Amino acid sequence: MLTTQSLTFAYGSDKQFVFPDLHCADREALLILGRSGTGKTTLLHLLALLLKPHKGSVVIHNTDLTQLSAAETAAFRAKHVGIVYQKPHFVGSLSVLDNLVLANYLAGQPQHKDRARQLAAQLGFTDRLDKKPNQLSQGEQQRVSIARAVMNGPSVILADEPTSSLDDTNTDRVIDLLRQQSEQIGASLVVVTHDQRLKDAFANRVNL
Numbered sequence: 001m002l003t004t005q006s007l008t009f010a011y012g013s014d015k016q017f018v019f020p021d022l023h024c025a026d027r028e029a030l031l032i033l034g035r036s037g038t039g040k041t042t043l044l045h046l047l048a049l050l051l052k053p054h055k056g057s058v059v060i061h062n063t064d065l066t067q068l069s070a071a072e073t074a075a076f077r078a079k080h081v082g083i084v085y086q087k088p089h090f091v092g093s094l095s096v097l098d099n100l101v102l103a104n105y106l107a108g109q110p111q112h113k114d115r116a117r118q119l120a121a122q123l124g125f126t127d128r129l130d131k132k133p134n135q136l137s138q139g140e141q142q143r144v145s146i147a148r149a150v151m152n153g154p155s156v157i158l159a160d161e162p163t164s165s166l167d168d169t170n171t172d173r174v175i176d177l178l179r180q181q182s183e184q185i186g187a188s189l190v191v192v193t194h195d196q197r198l199k200d201a202f203a204n205r206v207n208l
């Protein structure tokens with residue numbers, strides 16, 4: 001479960017963001033829609049405490065992240081928050097399989113290669129596990145990003161524009177996979193996007 005209250009943020013003195021309060025229960029999905037520059041990525045980074053809000057709270061798994069120290073925040077994020085970034089960030093020298101188990105390592109968990117293989121089978125990239133990330137297509141990389149985000153069974157999955165570079169078929173597929181995965185592990189799914197194609201796929205929507 002994820003809830004926020006009275007979140008505000010500013011990069012400098014000129015522009016202040018005041019975000020609407022959010023609520024997303026376990027196994028629910030929330031779409032945050034907004035045009036370019038409205039602060040979608042900023043909001044997502046606040047939800048993951050990659051940016052610290054000026055005011056307000058972010059509660060995930062009954063913990064107010066704004067009350068944690070920097071080290072506690074990093075440990076909490078690695079374990080409880082799965083992030084699918086706008087552009088996938090992988091370690092280029094590692095195989096896809098090793099990029100997946102790296103998520104376990106960073107969360108201080110044992111490395112679950114079986115879990116990685118199981119996710120690869122569900123998301124349809126088993127034959128890519130031994131390749132380097134840059135040998136994969138964009139759609140394949142996006143599916144690997146989803147697998148990596150759920151490797152530790154997080155409480156919340158945050159996805160930043162997960163479909164903006166995908167065609168209609170891959171867009172439907174990626175959204176179905178995000179939903180399936182979040183339902184399977186009982187996580188809240190929050191997607192931020194300007195992609196109006198996603199509007200009808202989500203009952204819960206917030207406009208920025």
Ligand SMILES: Nc1ncnc2c1ncn2[C@@H]1O[C@H](COP(=O)(O)OP(=O)(O)OP(=O)(O)O)[C@@H](O)[C@H]1O
Binds near residue numbers: 040043194
């Ligand atoms: N590090 C930064 N320093 C100063 N201003 C920033 C910084 N990052 C973003 N901004 C500004 O904050 C505003 C919101 O940026 P943000 O990336 O959150 O928007 P967005 O809705 O995700 O946009 P897009 O859909 O184009 O990715 C923009 O006007 C941007 O120029």
